[in-house]
Amino acid sequence: KRMLREEPPDLLVLINSRDFNLRIARLAKKRGIPIIYYIAPPAWAWPDWATKRTARDITKVIAIFPFEAELYRKVGADVTFVGHPLVGKARPNLSKSEAYEKFNLSSSHPVIGLLPGSRAYEIDNLLPIMLRAAAKIKMSLKGVQFLLSVAASVFGEKINRTVRRSGIEVKVTNNNIYDLMSVSDLIITASGTATLEATCLATPMIVVYKTSLSTWILGHILVKFPYVSLPNILAGRRIVPELLQFRATPNRLANLTLSLWGDCKKLEQMKIELNKVTRKLGEPGAIERAARVVVKSLPS
DSSP: OHHHHHSOOSSEEEESOHHHHHHHHHHHHHTTOOEEEESOOOGGGSOHHHHHHHHHHOSEEEESSHHHHHHHHHTTOOEEEOOOTTTTTOOOSSOHHHHHHHTTOOTTSOEEEEEOOSSHHHHHHHHHHHHHHHHHHHHHSTTOEEEEEOSSGGGHHHHHHHHHHHTOOOEEEOSOHHHHHHHOSEEEEESSHHHHHHHHTTOOEEEEEOOOHHHHHHHHHHOOSSOOSHHHHHHTSOSSOEEEGGGOOHHHHHHHHHHHHTOHHHHHHHHHHHHHHHHHTOOSOHHHHHHHHHHHHSOO
16 A cells, blocks of 8 residues: 555556455555556456456456456456467477486376376365276276376475375376476366466366365356366367366276277367367467557556
């Protein structure tokens, strides 16, 4: 409050962090400071009245998703779609042959990546399901190799302990997630940013998610789309399978994985659809385009 009062900026740029930034926006608006919101509160996950209030409190939205731009325009916001910053950034550091060597994998056997998420509750809910499914997959898919990503190093020991207790041979890594995705024939992933990263790399995926019952019910009430994963939302239809809440079981996950692996045409079609979705996210250079919007918005 003191900074806005004593040293008001010519323009305020807010990035993500919905709860904190919306309070700042209301204070800045009272002082007549123009406000740009980059990576605004997700309009698809909040009721219309909340999105309308956000649009009322800010001057411009810089959108990273086309459907986000559309939803904010519907409530009267001034919106510029610049594309997603992952486009052109989500790429592996290693060639596929280098990645096989780095992760000590055989190129002659299937590689399945496991990405249980970066939050404690995701790891608690999803990792055991993934590992039990892995045990079932291993019984049917000869030579299959599992590569598990540690998204947050703070959970490294917890993940390693869970893997050891499972008795399943899984290679655990905290190396570049894009190298893991590019070397994997298929990934099993929590819903979230990882699904978009895999989309940019055209890596086939199965999306799994499970949360508390109250959160699940609230999500059904608020979310405006019939899907939870970003590739499906962007495509406007189901292009990657989702196993959610009560359907997220080891048996279903194992059976779906084996079914997909046995259908090369379906995997190839999924890659084609993921490439189509990536094109909807715009060209590389989204951050630079966002910066130009900010510069053009500065008071003269």
